[in-house]
Amino acid sequence: MKKQFAVIGLGRFGISVSTELYKLGHDVLAIDINESKVNEIVNDSTHSAVGDGTDEKTMRSLGITNFDHVIVAIGDDIQASTLCTLLLKEMGIDSVWVKAQNYYHHKVLDKIGADKIIHPEHDMGNRIAQHLVSEKVIDYIELSDDFSIVEIAAPRSMDNHTLMDLNIRAQFGITILGIKRGKDINISPMADDKIFENDVLIVIGHKNDLKRFEDSN
Ligand code: ATP
Ligand code: ATP
Ligand code: CA
Structure with a gap:
């Protein structure tokens, strides 16, 4: 069954998640604030867009609330990652998985309702x-x-x-x-x-x- 995924943040982790989901035959919307990252994923995603994951208006205009699963793969900018996760949960998205940077980030993500917290390097x-x-x-x-x-x-x-x-x-x-x-x-x-x-x-x-x-x- 085809599922709808959105991936926000296209570092190495985000790119690899998006590409694999797309290869597995699912719909993938890939988002990054940086245009050159978005250009990298154009051929390995259903849709791709330049956008700030912490901006509610942008996220709504990309139809983020229609997605069953959203993966937040914003890396070093812990503040952006946290705010983005909070917005997504407030908008009522069921399943939000987030890449955590460290223990403190993990604790905050847990509190604001991230559904799964991932530590890929660990x-x-x-x-x-x-x-x-x-x-x-x-x-x-x-x-x-x-x-x-x-x-x-x-x-x-x-x-x-x-x-x-x-x-x-x-x-x-x-x-x-x-x-x-x-x-x-x-x-x-x-x-x-x-x-x-x-x-x-x-x-x-x-x-x-x-x-x-x-x-x-
Ligand atoms: P158990 O309560 O251990 O399942 P059982 O009397 O119901 O035992 P079976 O399920 O037929 O018997 O299994 C017999 C033996 O084969 C078990 O004791 C178990 O050690 C082994 N066995 C069966 N299936 C597995 C499995 N998937 N993994 C490991 N051992 C198994
Ligand atoms: P990896 O280890 O997976 O390569 P990383 O942990 O080093 O990634 P970064 O490169 O810091 O992570 O961030 C991942 C991506 O997130 C970057 O491409 C960056 O442009 C993007 N990003 C950062 N802030 C935002 C934001 N507010 N909205 C959308 N994307 C963002
Ligand atoms: Ca990294």
Whole structure:
């Protein structure tokens, strides 16, 4: 289903969000105060416009209230980012996601009703660190301080065994959400599904349990 997104602020983060949403087939309105940024996105967005995200009249004239989701990706100018978020929430936009610059910015955004606050540098840094310490971890999503989802190469010792044989929940306290084999993916595998050596497992669990699972060969 096609969705309507507006992205305000076209730094590296905003450009990358806009371009990917557009590639995925959604409608994207890309806005920046700087004309040269807007020119960069013309071919990778449905509409693009020069405008100040902190100016209510401009935002209304761009039809911002018709969008289901707005992403505020104004970077260094914390004041502009905050004011823009406040305006969008006051105008009644349901889903406003905002890129935060630091902890104080995060706290204010939270107070004024930002629906999701993103720390791309922090999160990507975490992921890269996970990659660096474990050759097996392919990708990583932090759900909370304690729980994550990881994509991990199947331990060799599990080759040609079913989930039941391995008794994974009891042994490790984790759940396998999916098994990737080449281009195929088996979502929510059954107890009698097998794991093979070159599979990639998508696993959810407590960090300590996931670590134990990674360390088993
Ligand atoms: P990134 O790290 O994603 O490259 P950044 O955090 O360095 O971005 P900036 O380059 O400071 O962020 O800002 C992102 C964009 O937001 C810039 O292109 C800037 O022109 C735009 N911007 C700044 N203020 C406003 C505003 N009031 N309205 C709309 N766009 C704005
Ligand atoms: P459970 O309460 O652990 O699900 P169960 O008696 O309902 O056990 P099954 O669901 O058939 O039995 O699973 C048998 C065993 O296979 C479980 O003990 C579990 O360790 C393992 N298993 C099945 N599915 C998964 C999965 N998606 N991820 C991890 N282990 C699984
Ligand atoms: Ca930056």
